[in-house]
Amino acid sequence: MFTNLKQYDDAIAAYKKAIAADVSYIYPHVSLGYVYRELKQYDVAISCLEEAVKLDPNYVYAHTQLVKLYRELKRYEEAISSHEQIAELEPDSAYSHTELGLSFALNNQINEAQTAWQTAIDLFEDKELDHLHKALYTLTLGDETLGFQLLDQLFQTDIDPKNIDLVLTDVDLLAQCQTKPEGLVDFATKLKTKKSELEKQSDLGNPSSE
Secondary structure (H helix, E strand, C coil): CCHHHHHHHHHHHHHHHHHHCCCCCCCHHHHHHHHHCCCCCHHHHHHHHHHHHHHCCCCCCHHHHHHHHHHHHHHHHHHHHHHCCCCCCCCCCCHHHHHHHHHHCCCCHHHHHHHHHHHHHHCCCHHHHHHCCCCCHHHCCCCHHHHHHHHHHCCCCCCHHHHHHHHHHHHHHHHHCCCCCHHHHHHHHHHHHHHHHHHHHHHCCCCCCC
């Protein structure tokens, strides 16, 4: 992130110069979109990113940046459209489907959300972050008991607090939905409590020097 307005102005000038030199070069469009998003000039940011997607419809990163903006502005239909394109580009990525489901849920399209989440569950791999997400999305599919069982099993192992943070990001989005999954508040509380415990253990194991 830039620290002052002049840096933003310099960045905008540099990216516009790069675009003028070669309008088909995608990266300055994406970078310009990022700068305008930081400046909260959302309409301009969206135009830059939409241009990037036109230049390369297969560039997933541009789609993901567009989705962030659409969600911030509560333009959920457009977020869904972008996520559907991401899911088509990365059909074997569990997270392309969890994110699609989140956009559906934010738009209160619960059946569509659950279909996407079920696809994601079938694609999760055997690693910690995926297991944590599997517990969450099992809960969102209505199996609260199994969701908590999966979470409790993970709590018997050493968990990276950073992975808990990543799951809590999804929990926070689910909490914004009109129709919230049963047990979501308790699930979030268990995650936050576990994270706090892990951080305390880390502090005890690494005492600061006086």
